Amino acid sequence: MKTTLKIKNKKADIQNYYRNRGIHLINDDVLNQYDKWENPVVIISDGPYGIGGYKGDFKTFEELPEFYEPHIKKWSEKSSPITTLWFWNTEVGWATIHPLLVKYGWKFVNCHVWNKGIGHIAGNVNGKSIRKFPIVTEVCVQYTKEPYFTIGETKMTMREWLKYEWSRTGLPFSKTNEVCGVKDAATRKYFTQSWLWYIPPVDAFYKIQRYANKYGDKNGRPFFSVDSKRPINKKEWLKYRSIFNYKHGITNVWHEPTVNGKERLRNGYKSLHLNQKPIKLMDIIISSSSNVGDIIWEPFGGLCSGILSAAGLNRKGYACEIEKEIYNFAVKRLTNYFNELKLFP
Numbered sequence: 001m002k003t004t005l006k007i008k009n010k011k012a013d014i015q016n017y018y019r020n021r022g023i024h025l026i027n028d029d030v031l032n033q034y035d036k037w038e039n040p041v042v043i044i045s046d047g048p049y050g051i052g053g054y055k056g057d058f059k060t061f062e063e064l065p066e067f068y069e070p071h072i073k074k075w076s077e078k079s080s081p082i083t084t085l086w087f088w089n090t091e092v093g094w095a096t097i098h099p100l101l102v103k104y105g106w107k108f109v110n111c112h113v114w115n116k117g118i119g120h121i122a123g124n125v126n127g128k129s130i131r132k133f134p135i136v137t138e139v140c141v142q143y144t145k146e147p148y149f150t151i152g153e154t155k156m157t158m159r160e161w162l163k164y165e166w167s168r169t170g171l172p173f174s175k176t177n178e179v180c181g182v183k184d185a186a187t188r189k190y191f192t193q194s195w196l197w198y199i200p201p202v203d204a205f206y207k208i209q210r211y212a213n214k215y216g217d218k219n220g221r222p223f224f225s226v227d228s229k230r231p232i233n234k235k236e237w238l239k240y241r242s243i244f245n246y247k248h249g250i251t252n253v254w255h256e257p258t259v260n261g262k263e264r265l266r267n268g269y270k271s272l273h274l275n276q277k278p279i280k281l282m283d284i285i286i287s288s289s290s291n292v293g294d295i296i297w298e299p300f301g302g303l304c305s306g307i308l309s310a311a312g313l314n315r316k317g318y319a320c321e322i323e324k325e326i327y328n329f330a331v332k333r334l335t336n337y338f339n340e341l342k343l344f345p
């Protein structure tokens, strides 16, 4: 994807709302916008780091929780178990925010380390004064939303609920293996309460649900239902699980230099935004956790590498940028991208 930006008029004022092919960018504090956006399949948070890294960043990581809490609260309200959150930060920034994410129902999945390589610090280290080894990493941490089921007053995890529902049928658990056509995988994986548990794939769930509702205790039906009227169907079951499109060869360490060359957006020699993320990394997180047409949120847009990647991958997206000047640059970047598409559709 070509992302070079030519800036003719730095001060150009391009309204405060940009929209093109399902991509939306707003110049505002994102806290005013969350309620207006369609619910996300992916949230990319690349907000304050607490290192004074760009205009508006906090000076210390201790200031981050107060800033992030209202955002995390909103992400939780608007998300569902299909949503994946990618939280970019420094290691200590993430460690500081992790308890808040857990408090609002986000479940840690994986920590990805972005290794920018030795080039990141070349010529910038004074060995006589530095008191630690130089930092060339950031983290991008993957979270999902744990689904909960409420039975009367009791809130259950999916693991607990599956077991509870089958036990209500009055049928032996061993029957679930037969129903799924496996030796012991159903009892070992879908109904265990240990860490070996994992969510039944849609076909397995459907077989279990159908059998339970056909042969289970007549007085307890429907089983595997959330409204006590009808059981969860295949399409609904898919929404209880975040998307993960595995790609061979990608690990949790991403060796990628900081953005440079044509991709780095500059005004003269000066970078437009010190925190511009590589499109390549945005492509990895978006393509692995969403499908074509899905909604991507980038609340702290900057130059909007996230929704630019979303556009390239045929997703829809919402982004916000609070600084008017940065917003204008991001609009130009998106405009250039869509104009090139028109020339080379």
Ligand SMILES: C[S@@+](CC[C@H](N)C(=O)[O-])C[C@H]1O[C@@H](n2cnc3c(N)ncnc32)[C@H](O)[C@@H]1O
Pocket (backbone or CB within 6 Å): 028, 029, 030, 031, 046, 047, 048, 054, 055, 056, 273, 275, 276, 277, 278, 299, 300, 301, 302, 303, 304, 305, 306, 320, 321, 322, 323, 326
């Ligand atoms: C780390 S940068 C994002 C860089 C971006 N990922 C990129 O590749 O260009 C964070 C951006 O979020 C913006 N920001 C901070 N707080 C915001 C808020 N409450 N609403 C909207 N934007 C915000 C900042 O002005 C800054 O440009």
